[in-house]
Amino acid sequence: MKRLIALSIAFTVLAADADAGTASCKYKQNEADDFTGERLVKVDWVDMTGWASSTFNRTIGGRKDIEVAAESAGGHSLLKFRLKVSDAVQNPPREQDLYSALYVPTGSSLEITMADESIIELMVDEAVRGKSRAKYDQGSYVITSKFTVRYSLDAELAERLVNEDVVYLRLAAQSHKYDFVTDKGSIEFNINKKAQQALTKVVGCLNQALSEEVS
Amino acid sequence: MKKPALLAIAMLAISSTADAAKCKFAKDETDPFTEVKTLQTKWDQLTSTWMADSREIDGWISVVAVDDYVALWLKLDYTVKPRSEPSDASLKDVINIPEGAPLLILMPDDTIIELPAVREVRADAYKLAPWDHPMDVNTWTKRAAANIKYALPPEAREALKAQDATDLRITAANRNFDIEIHKKSRTDFQNAFACMQL
């Protein structure tokens, strides 16, 4: 009997969790602009990297952490990613190395490979330069670059991201000499279940907020 | 009746002798080849020596005559004490006096004498860390100094002899440097001209 109760509780929690996607939406902002009256929505950051990836990926350098959020202002929606990437090198960086460590130029795209192998492309909203720092750690220099990049998101693509699975992300970027950007000029992520849930959630929450009236 | 008059004349004679004795020249030489005579008065501080360290601007003047050509030299000392380290960019061209930029001298009757800078002068500042400056352990020091030469034509000299100057404004490229002349220094111009017999 106890086992049955425990199981049913577990299933209830799971079922609730499945529905909770948009019920547990966290917004940094969800209102009309005081001055212009336009609709402002900012869905809070959700971690895509996950406990497993962070815990096991303990080697110096070579880390990639990614969070996702979404926002909309005056009808223009954006999908945002906040990244922290790192690489380990032998020689101390010069200031110009840090300056050119990570750059996402105007015209860069985000390619999202869907489960059906189709690729959707989002364009960057504005160029971004990473904030890069160096730290000496156990015989090498760990170069870490942090940046937030925003991509324009239309309603049709937003629908697909909510309703279909995503398997891969490729963000176009440049780095003068560090390995967190591949030779093809990209930062890439396999999308696991946790990352998928994060992406679905933020876009779902954005859609939900935009469909609601605000007093 | 005669005795007081004689006394007055004697006093005058004594005082002018005393003034001549006070005259100190930074330079008094004649070029052996060209026979050009250069006479330059000693530097006279326009600002009070009291609390000089806490003042942003300090100034000294000196009058120089090379044959008939007379000029005013102004030594400008600029010091600020920021709490945090000044950037290297902020040290550049702290004193930037374009050629022709006027020195404005304010007289008690509100007239202003204008003397143009003879040539461009540019000076960068240097910085001292708190630990390098024994008197200022809590602040940085940013300091710049420059000597600026201004033309001193006869009409300007006459105007400066007629009254005691009260204030100076040194016009620079990006700002003005203002000096309020200390009470005891307001006759410095007249004294310099008297020494030079101008």
Added chain:
Amino acid sequence: MHSVIRWLVVASFAASATFAGGVATAADCKIETDETDKFTKVRTVITRRNSLESFWGDSSKDKQKDIYVAAWYKDGNKALQIGLWFTNYVERMPPDYELRNTLVIPKESRLLVMMADGSIVTLHSVNPINANSRATRTSSRVSVDTGATIYYPLDDDLITALTSQGATKLRVEAAEKHYDFEVHEKSLTDIGDAIQCLQATL
């Protein structure tokens, strides 16, 4: 005796009406600067600046910001003098290039002032701002400070609009973004008071 009492009653009435109307005399308000340049004879008057946000405002342990207002006069021109101040705390000293041009406000940028009745008064800046940040090491972290003073000219219409009621919010528009400030309840009339103080002094 009666005439003295009558005088006192009349005087106190006048005083209360004055206070009810806000700052009306130069003696009441605080002036930071009232100088006449010795050389140019140009008079400059600046009221004492007041912070519009509450002490805590929108601060966190890592970020603080504040906005100050004063009324300014020089050589026949009146303006609202707005001071912006931002402080971010970071772990490590940023490289020089990250400190350059961190606050860019082009000339003619707008200041939007939301009044108590919801109307918006719009002013335009007269001086371009290209401010760099300054990073200072504190005992445990690095403080990155950015500040600027922006002047928004005032004409008679703007003065009437800004002195007729309190202001609740401000938006300072910059090159790529804007900065919003909530006016603390104790500061609602600060803008109007500063302008009236200036008018009374001139």
